[in-house]
Amino acid sequence: MRKYIILLALCAATFQGCDFVRTLAGRPTAAKLEEIRQEQMRQEEARHQARIDSMKRVQAAMADSLAALEAHLIDSLSQARGTIVNPAKLAETGHTRSVSLPPATMPVTQLPS
Numbered sequence: 001m002r003k004y005i006i007l008l009a010l011c012a013a014t015f016q017g018c019d020f021v022r023t024l025a026g027r028p029t030a031a032k033l034e035e036i037r038q039e040q041m042r043q044e045e046a047r048h049q050a051r052i053d054s055m056k057r058v059q060a061a062m063a064d065s066l067a068a069l070e071a072h073l074i075d076s077l078s079q080a081r082g083t084i085v086n087p088a089k090l091a092e093t094g095h096t097r098s099v100s101l102p103p104a105t106m107p108v109t110q111l112p113s
């Protein structure tokens with residue numbers, strides 16, 4: 001009985017848990033698995049931060065575009081000085097030109113289907 005207890009104590013000291021069996025099987029140990037998990041978390045955080053930065057750049061570009069558009073509209077309105085031109089008056093002054101279309105080669109009813 002005493003031999004079994006000594007053998008059991010010796011085995012317990014030698015096989016210090018799952019890591020010993022994993023090392024014998026060629027599998028990663030608990031410390032290596034934790035390193036892998038930490039690296040995956042860092043990569044995921046970096047991808048997430050890159051997405052956030054990209055969205056912030058797009059948002060800033062949109063804000064710049066809207067500011068430029070607003071400035072252009074304000075400038076256009078200030079130059080117009082409240083003048084609204086009737087399109088019919090443009091035709092009377094000759095600012096518009098009429099476009100003559102060539103005659104149709106076949107009537108609409110004869111178009112192939």
